[in-house]
Amino acid sequence: MPEKPVTSESVPVRRSAVRVLLRLWPYVRPVRGRFFTAAFVAVVASCLALVIPLVLKWLVDGPVADRDPGGVWLGALYLLLLGIAEAGLFGLRRWLVARPLSSVEARMRENLYGRLQRLPIAFHDRWASGQLLSRGTTDLMIVRMFLAFPLTFLVVNAVTILAGCALLLAQDRSLGLVLLTPVVPVVVLCSYFERRYGVVARRAQDQVGDLTTVVEESVLGIRIVKGFGRHRSQADAFRRLAVLLRSTELSKARLLATIWALITVLPELAIGAALVLGSVRVADGGLSAGTLVAFLSTALALRWPVESIGFLLAMSQEAVTATERYFEVMDAEEERDAVAPAAVPGAPDGLRFEGVSFRYPDAPDGAPPVLDSVDLHVRPGETLALVGATGSGKTTLTALVPRLHEASAGRILLDGEDVALMERERLRTLVSVAFEEPTLFSASVGENVLMGADASAGTPELDRALGIAQADGFVGRLPEGAGTRVGEQGLSLSGGQRQRLALARAVVGRPRFLVLDDPLSALDVHTEARVEAALREVLKETTALVVAHRPSTVMLADRVALLSGGRIAAVGTHQELLRSSAEYAWLMSGEGDEER
Incomplete structure (x- = not known):
């Protein structure tokens, strides 16, 4: 039996992640209205969170400084309404994308099944059934999850970070520059992480296909397994692949933990430095307490968008790998009929x-x-x-x-x-x-x-x-x-x-x-x-x-x-x-x- 073209030991050359993901557009196009509306709603919800520091600045420099209880209660009401609006908008976003993206996944799975029916026998001779099953199940689930969450929030978080940085610089340029110091090292780390994680993610998803093949063969051949008492050898084969997959998944976890730790530590150090410098300036009278509170609140509001970069990139790379694996089957040349003139019935010749x-x-x-x-x-x-x-x-x-x-x-x-x-x-x-x-x-x-x-x-x-x-x-x-x-x-x-x-x-x-x-x-x-x-x-x-x-x-x-x-x-x-x-x-x- 010839070897299948994709194994956990041989990973194909990776193409541009953006170019790979753009191939999903024909499937997303029919639901683009709700999809883009959901993204817009998420951007608005995220930007509402940046309004909260401005309300805090007004609250500290105004009602709190003036000892005005009525103003404090009014500010608390504003904050409550902003929180409710943000939560409601994020709930609306999830409702908008749930049904359309389920239909995207169903349509992709249907197209994959149809393509498998049209591919020549030579293709099926080369490919293990577990590899095909994993593409129609696990990989498509990863693609749907990417469209529902990481793709939207890569855009939302990018907009939030840019808007937040503009607010930080507008509130105080010097403290804003201190907070922006980690930007360059974070970008370099993310670029390095993306390349490494993409390779490991591909290996893991291919190993899932290998494991699926062993399970399927053992179930279909259960009479042979039992008849020859080979359950231990089959269990050993399964265990070897499971251990290999576990090792690869741990490699993914180590990469994700490392990038998450670095992305978390660098901004935290910058926030600490800004807090110290800001406190000194407030003590010297060069900065109002409300401005410092608003500045630090804005910085803290940006923590999740920044810290989630590693997580979102990891899910995006898995989606890139899943999309590649899906289109490896969809790009395979199917059986084609030659273009020929209409047949003229002839005399029986056998x-x-x-x-x-x-x-x-x-x-x-x-x-x-x-x-x-x-x-x-x-x-x-x-x-x-x-x-x-x-x-x-x-x-x-x-x-x-x-x-x-x-x-x-x-x-x-x-x-x-x-x-x-x-x-x-x-x-x-x-x-x-x-x-x-x-x-x-x-x-x-x-x-x-x-x-x-x-x-x-x-x-x-x-x-x-x-x-x-x-x-x-x-x-x-x-x-x-x-x-x-x-x-x-x-x-x-x-x-x-x-x-x-x-x-x-x-x-x-x-x-x-x-x-x-x-x-x-x-x-x-x-x-x-x-x-x-x-x-x-x-x-x-x-x-x-x-x-x-x-x-x-x-x-x-x-x-x-x-x-x-x-x-x-x-x-x-x-x-x-x-x-x-x-x-x-x-x-x-x-x-x-x-x-x-």
Whole structure:
């Protein structure tokens, strides 16, 4: 299996944080009205806090100095009203953004799921499912939280700090300059922190994906884990990844603690120095007590906007990383249909492979192709069995027909029409497939089977397909018949039952072309015989390519093709190949079972 492109050990080159975050704008645009209104409300609320020091200055230099109790009560009322207004505005801001940003997250998740459905099989072969799951859950939650809080308050706090600094300088220039002394070192520290934290945040989120993969594989493979007593080794693998993630999270915490401590200490030292200098000037009569109170109140009002810089930058960097990871999937090239003129129905010609070659996109340089110049013709209405040793390319060849993979060279024709020029939706209504490893979904038996038919199919088509696959018996004994949910991966059913349902799904839509990859391998000999008898009637109505390992399956076919080393070595009837091909005779003798 090729390595997935993103791991916790290999972090891609980071781009500009602003440029990455701007890619979220198409999702935010539909709710921009409420989003910008919420930001404006938060700015107003934050600026109200800066009015409180001005009221304190008036209160100290006026009513307090004049010993006017009525004025003191009036000032207290002003302060209370300002506090209530500030709290109300911040509550309004949260209400304004809650619903729109939830819709942004839902739309991004829906788009991600849709993209995953359109990406080629080669993409899914390279990517671990846990990495994809973490992008659709944890990463999108981080993006939503960033839009709801850090993004707004980076703007709000910047405006508040600028307005506060202007007020400080207006109240007293010399003390204002003392308080502004830490600005340069804080900016340098934040720049350094941003770079370091971004790298660690990326590593942590990739490790979450790795951990999710281990959990998912252990749950889906719980029968293997228990059957072979491997719970300790699986627990050890989980523990190693969990410890690694914990170490990375602690690195993030140390970075955040360090920057937060420095951002807190430097302004506090400046406030202390301003307090000492201001007190000396008040004692000398060079500064009023009210001005000093207002100055220090303004400085204290700016503590949270300044101290939160580290926290907000950390959340912003995690959002940058989450956005990068999201768009790594969204930027992947999806399956595309070639632009071709409308197809003109031709005379039935069956299924043709003309000079078809295939190699996996990430195969090592110099590696031989999996398929090499395959020429094969399945005549209209004919069933052709494909036989070959393990690794000969049988499954790969069948996957090229519905374009689960794209041929590297040559063409595949359905009744004279090149599949590479057909729309995939149309192609996959003409070709139906059943794989050796059947996949069922968390849905009812009927829903799983009818996935192979169009929307108009109903109970008659379902009953027919279950009968052909000899699945009607066991389905009838289920608690709710065809309405019974089979559970995740259909693990509540036996392997043979799952395979019969997969076969029923393949034949329910009466396809013109049928591709079966060893569809009877999990059946006992008696069930296999009954399925083969019913399947013969279906195969009379379609053109079929069947991967076969056993003589009983081969006997379903009109002719047999031997695939050896990625090439078609021989084509003929079963009896002809037994006489003319030693390799075919060896495979059919059962001596090749170990190879399989």
